[in-house]
Amino acid sequence: MAQRTCTRQRPAAAATAALAAAALLTGCVGSDGGGGEKSAGSIEEAVAGSARPLTEQQARSVLPDAAAMPGRRARVRPVVERMDGESGKSICPETHRKGCDGGRFHGVATFVEPSTNTQLDFWLIAYRDERSAENAYDTLWDWFGRGVGIQPERVSIGAVGQERTARRGVPGTEGSPTAVAQIRVGATVLWLSTANSGPSGTGTAGGRAAKSTTAAADERLKALAGLFAGRAQQAERGETPSARLGG
Structure with missing residues (x-):
């Protein structure tokens, strides 16, 4: 498959902007293709639609809050809206x-x-059942996975x-994502990205420094994915999400 060079605004920006606007109104603002990896589930998970759909409150609790992100500054605190609302129209083209x-x-x-001047975005769609989330997975990745920059690698x-x-991938423009991940947990699809909030030398760093930066970025993405998926699993079990970075 031919590599894509992405220098435009990421596809998810419209969705993030719509929800960020909603956050402002409610005072919540703080100072390669699809076909992802699949896990063999348990007998219970193998039953179509067996995962419990999240309520609006549960969906909000899955999104990390300040307690789950020590040492990071909240730019948009967790905000959730119904898909049939005005902001929902901007999610999928x-x-x-x-x-x-x-x-x-x-x-x-x-x-x-602050230590790396990196923006961390968390986004989710909670579906009515597991089958809907599973059916949507590849379509979402085909759209949202495009905005990762130049020469993307798994x-x-x-x-x-x-x-x-x-x-x-190497960022195509300042502020564009350097890494993205999409995860399905039951009836919920999670999406996260990391992006340099300001000037970065990622694209020009050479040799050992570049490898060190890449390894650190990969570890960050893995940690964030584990945090986000862990909170979704806790909510799906009916628990109050408590997963946090470093804990």
Whole structure:
């Protein structure tokens, strides 16, 4: 498959912007193709639609809060809206409408990692059942996985969720994602990205320094994916999500 060079605004930006606007109104703002990896599930998970769909409150609790992200600054605190609302119309373009079929709620949370000047975006769609989430997975990745930059490469984020796909690339423009990951946990699809909030030398670093930077970025993405998927699994079991970075 031919590599894509992406220098435009990422596809998910419209969804993030719509929810960020909603966060402002409610005072929540703080200072390669699809076909991802799949895990062989248990007998219970093998039953179509067996996962419990999340309520609006549960979907919000899955998004990391300040307690789950020590040392990071909240830019947009967790906000969730119904898919049939105005912001829901911006999630999936007409060409990828299937990705929103069966969606009940969507939400976003954004943090900044001051030590590396990296923006961390968390986004999700909670579906009415597991089959809807599974059917939407490849369509969502085909759309949202495009915005990762130049010369994207697959990244391993561990055996999180029932499906997962991740890739990293050299940023095409300042503020564009350097890595993205998509994970399905039951009836919920999770998406996260990391992006340099300001000027970065990632694309020009050479030799040992570049390898060190890449390895650190991959470890960050893996840790964030584990955190996000862990919170979704806790919510699916009816627990209050407590997973946090470093804990």
